[in-house]
Amino acid sequence: MGQIDPLLKDAMLMVIPVYNHPETIRSVAEAALETGLEVLVVDDGSSREVAPLLADLDVRVIRHARNRGKGRAILTAAEYAREKGKTHIATVDADGQHEPKEILKLIPEVEQDPSALVVGVRRFPEENVPGASRFGRAFSNFWLRVQTGKKINDVQSGFRVYPVGILNTLKTRESGYAFEVEILVRALWAGFDVREAWINVHYPHPDKRISHFDKFKDNLRISILNTRLTTR
Numbered sequence: 001m002g003q004i005d006p007l008l009k010d011a012m013l014m015v016i017p018v019y020n021h022p023e024t025i026r027s028v029a030e031a032a033l034e035t036g037l038e039v040l041v042v043d044d045g046s047s048r049e050v051a052p053l054l055a056d057l058d059v060r061v062i063r064h065a066r067n068r069g070k071g072r073a074i075l076t077a078a079e080y081a082r083e084k085g086k087t088h089i090a091t092v093d094a095d096g097q098h099e100p101k102e103i104l105k106l107i108p109e110v111e112q113d114p115s116a117l118v119v120g121v122r123r124f125p126e127e128n129v130p131g132a133s134r135f136g137r138a139f140s141n142f143w144l145r146v147q148t149g150k151k152i153n154d155v156q157s158g159f160r161v162y163p164v165g166i167l168n169t170l171k172t173r174e175s176g177y178a179f180e181v182e183i184l185v186r187a188l189w190a191g192f193d194v195r196e197a198w199i200n201v202h203y204p205h206p207d208k209r210i211s212h213f214d215k216f217k218d219n220l221r222i223s224i225l226n227t228r229l230t231t232r
Contacts, residue, residue, distance in 0.1 A: 004036060004107055011087040012037055012110075012161070013080075014103070017073035018094035019044040022053060025094050029059050032092060032100040040080060040089075042073040070158075071172065071179020078167035087114070090161045098159045102199040106161050109195040117166055117187050119152065120159035120199035140181055148188040152196065155181055159199055166192060 004012070014037040018025050025041070032039045039059040043050040045067035054061060062076060074091060081089050088110065092098045102120060109118040122137075140155035158180060166187055174182045188194060 004104070005111070008088075008107065008110065009036055011085075012090060013077070013084070013086045013088070014039045014090045014092060014100065015074065015077040015081075016041045016092050016094050017044055017070050017077070018042065018046060018050055019067055019070070019073075020046045020048070021094040022046070022048050022050075024096040025050055026053055026057075028092065028094055028096055028098075028100070029054055029057055033058060035100050035103055037090065037103070038086075040077055041094075042076050044068060044070065044073045069175035069179070070177055071183075072175040074162075074179065075167060078162070078164050081164045082168055086164060088161055088163055089167070091158055093158045097201050097203060099200060099202065102159065103161075105197045105199055106159075109197055110161050113193055113195060115163055115165070116193040116195045117163065117184065118161040118195045118197065119154055119157050119184075121154040121196050122157050122159070122201045123198050124201070144181070144185060144188075147185050150188050150194065152184065152194055154196070155184055157199075159201075163192075166190075 014032045014035060016025070016028055016032060016039065018041055029039060029041060041050055041054065041059055041061045043061055043063040045064045049063065051061040051063065060080075062080060064073065064076070074089075077089055077091075090103050090106070092100050098120070106118045106120055109116065137154055137156050141152060144155050145151050166183070170183065170186045170190060172179060172182050172186060184194060
């Protein structure tokens with residue numbers, strides 16, 4: 001794989017928010033370490049603590065005593081990154097969907113505009129992609145364009161690079177999956193650029209895929225969020 005500029009590598013933290021993914025978190029953490037970036041795992045109140053599973057790996061683990069939501073896990077990582085003098089965090093899902101090495105496809109966008117939020121646009125394979133993922137992406141893409149006038153190709157992608165300043169200054173209300181939609185809208189409203197790069201993803205067979213996205217509750221929260229943001 002290619003290399004990340006040493007200065008940017010020192011300034012960036014790779015973050016893996018995790019909630020009840022004991023089968024995949026170790027392989028994801030190992031792949032994240034191969035990028036050469038410092039790796040932080042935020043254990044969002046998993047039933048089985050994550051730290052013992054990664055005890056022999058050079059990763060930092062922060063644990064929430066209870067499940068607080070993916071958005072809150074990302075904000076916890078941003079607080080840690082600020083304390084360590086980092087300027088950016090790269091977020092990678094813990095279920096094995098993302099390949100951490102794909103961060104190299106987002107890096108040129110960060111270098112072009114370090115103040116921009118960069119989204120990895122999932123290149124959906126032909127097999128095993130849940131219909132809910134395809135619909136959810138189209139649904140959120142449509143509403144973000146209504147709310148901001150901007151076209152983003154994958155509003156629900158969790159593979160991103162955030163400037164720490166955006167996360168530490170913008171006020172958000174969502175703490176779960178809807179956070180990733182809200183932060184994009186609020187970043188655009190605040191005048192930040194959102195840039196994109198296409199990435200490859202892997203979806204295991206439905207029998208082996210574990211998702212904590214509740215099709216009813218989380219889609220309802222996103223719908224309520226979209227209503228609130230649109231009426232604003």
